[in-house]
Amino acid sequence: MAESLRRMVNNGNFTSLQDKLEKWLDDYHINTNDQNVARACELVELNARVQGQLFTLLNLVASEGGLYGGVNTLKNRLLPWLSSGFAASAASVSADTSLAVLAEAADKDRQITEIQSHYEQQLDNMEKDLNDTKEDAAALKAELDETRDELDDTRRKSTGTMMATEDEIIRLKEELRLTRDEASSLRTRVDLVGDYERQVRVLRDEIAILRGERAALENGFPEPLPPLPPPRPGSPTHAKLTDSVRRSRLIGRYNDLFSIDRVEALTTLRRYIPDDEEMVQRIIFVGVQEAFHAAKMAFRAMRLRVRKNLAITHVGPETLEEAVLDYIVRNTDLFDVNGAVQDTIRAMNVNPKISFPAEIDFNLLHPFIREVCRCGWGMCALEPPLDISPATDAELYNELKYRRSYDSEFTAPLVAYHVWPAMMEYDRVVVKGEAVTKRGASLFSPRRSRSRSPSPRLRSPSPLRSNTNILKIEQSPRRATSPRPMSPSRSRSPSPTRSGSAMSVSSRPSSRSSPRPYSAASSYVSY
Template sequence: MADTLRRLANSETCRLLQDKLEDWYKDYHINSCDNNLNVCCELLELHAKIQGQLFTILSVTAREGGQYAGVETLKSRFLPWLGSCFTTSSSSADSSFSLLQESLERDRKLRDISASQEKDLQRLETQLASTRSELSNVRQDLIEAQIELEDTKTKSASTLLATEEEILQLRSELRSTQDKLELRKLDSLDDYERQIRLLKDEISILSAEKSLLHGRLSRSRSPSPLRHSSRSSSPFLRSESPARLTNSSRRARLISRFNDIFANDRLDAQNLLRRYIDELEMVQRIIFIATVESFHAAKMAFRQFKLRVRKTLSPSHLGPESLEDAVIDYIVRNLDCYDVQSSVNEVISAMNVNPKISFPPEVDFILISGFIREVCRLAFAMQTLEEPLDIGFAVDGELFGENKYRRTYDSELTAPLVCYHVWPTLMESDTVIVKGEAVTKRGALWSPGKSRSRSSSPIRSRSASPGRALTSRSRSPSPLRRSGTPRF
């Protein structure tokens, strides 16, 4: 019996049973039903082994004690236990099985409830996180809205101040514009008075010439042979050419025509260009450049025409007047022989390569060919005078001169430099005959460029010869080109 008990104590079966019971208790809710049943069966098997060894020890102990040893103990403790176990074995097995099923069902329900609770908890945590992020975004938006509101208040206050300043500035500009208009009216009145005086002088000169012509006509009709012979023999009393006799009258008519082109034809061309160009400055630049190029083309054509006439008249010229007077006299009588269309083509070609002006692609500078034709005719006729009339040299950024130009109504009266020109100055040698018109603004920069001489000399350094210059420039009008060098 001592050996059997020693083996039972050394086998550690009871300790293993206890450990398995503790592990099963810990993992009971985690394991599945099959796992729990397997663990229970293992524990029963271990318990059966221990119980078998204990019964062996019980029988050995009873044998060692004799026939009546431990009878009372067996009767009082073992037999009642055996009776109760055998009588209630079937009912307890059924009840234990039902209890086991109920416990399994409760465990499954608990697991399901715990899983659903965990899912609900995770969902609530997700919603809480999203709500917190939305709350932070709303707070940030609120802060930004407050900042924008403050900025709007500040800008509104600054805009109100700027509006008041603009109103004051507009009032001051209105007053300055009214002052400019008054000054321009005064300048116009002065110019009109000066022109009236010039016209009165011209009328008096014409009256004197008329009386002189009447006297000469009456003398020429006299039958006195002595007077006729004395006039023909005296070198100082030769007859003068019609060009010399009417020089002052033609000069007055040409000046009047120059003013008429400025007052009427220029405005018609300007209104025609404004249909296609919105900028008034660009329109005025185009008209000014067209006028300058027309004078240049007409002067070149006049020189060529004069050379051809001199070449034609020189072999047969025998009259009392000089060859130069005869040439001018012929040109005055045959102004219709001037090929004005060739000059118009030259002007349009020169404007196409001028970088200071631009034109819409759907139209061409031929649109103002009528204005160019009139200016070319006027400039050609001005070259036939005894002292040819020409326009003054002009360049953007030059110093404004009161004796050469009038300011436009939108000019700055205190600006010292010319921003751009509206109409050229008409000059006789170095004397200003008719003032031009220019726009003065502050900040107008003088930009150096190629300029063209306006001297009355027939010799020009622009090209190698007048024929070469005329050949190079007499071409048909081409479409608008944006590149090139300035013409003035």
């Protein structure tokens, strides 16, 4: 309705009608009779169109009021006006015609009254139906309350049954614990029985040898008797006896490296890289990774050489591998720490993830890398060995391996970079590492320049880590005391500089962690 009225106002029909009247008045005495008649007809047509639009608006307004909208106004104003107007304006309309119009209006009024009464009757029926519906709803509500009460009773009974079930579960758990304790005690007794049987076999062998000697002496054999085999010890090796002690100390030392040595190294690096905390953290993490890799390679070389030498003369109840590990544990001073540190620094120099000012070198971290190499060597000498977990940028964050740093985005699912690796024992996490998670972390993030000065700086060549170099390292004069073996390597994070070796050398996972470690001085004293 409002839109139709707006269009009528915008058309300006009344303004046009007024303008035409004024123009006709000005030209009335100039125009001919035919022109004046034409002007009059034009005005009548325009007035008829305007009246048609007004009646259309009247119809729309009345329809918006509903069935009885505007009835009184139409009866009081429109119908009398139509009756009198048509009677007065049309000379040809008679009085009978006016009466017919009034009768028709009365008939319409009667019809409207009937429709109104019918509508009111329908409203009464609807109210009755509504009341019936309300009564049904009240009945349903009462039934719902009864059902809720029954449900509460059932819940209370279920709670009592659940409590009884929980008591039964607690009792069964206690019985299971007692059974396990009994089984462990029986297992210990079985181990003791096995030791006794082994000692009995040794004694029987010695008795048989003594009986043979006595028989030879009694018979007076002139030929010399064969040499007696060396007595076989029945106790475990030194490496097995000290394994738990060394393990706890190494775990404590690993924690000290994170909380003490790492903080000192960070403080040193911040003097030269004051405005890039992320790069400082990356340098420390890459240094730890490379140091552990260098220590593992040196340990494997040492184990290969010792196995080769002991395989010729080895006799005894323990296996060759146990003898090799026991020899390495007793001779930890054979580890070439300085060589491992230099290998670590060379690997850091060619790592594309980290950068360093050209005026200084990674030798600045020599004390920290030295302690990490010693810790990695000791972790390799355990059974089973401990290792650090492999790590790559933009990997999915694992709450079992890492904890988030204070500046991380705690809703980000990807790791932007690592702060400290986790210690693992195969697939079990012993000590959690630390990582920084951020949204938008990408593996293909841009790398920074290796130097900040315009003049290039010479770097030491990267260590070649292929299988060929592992075999040749035994012949190096600098590593005469700590050869590098070709045993399979444990899992570590991929690095572009090790594409040739990291894929060719495979190993079982060796990752483990534990409580707090020991100091650097006491961690590598042989037991």
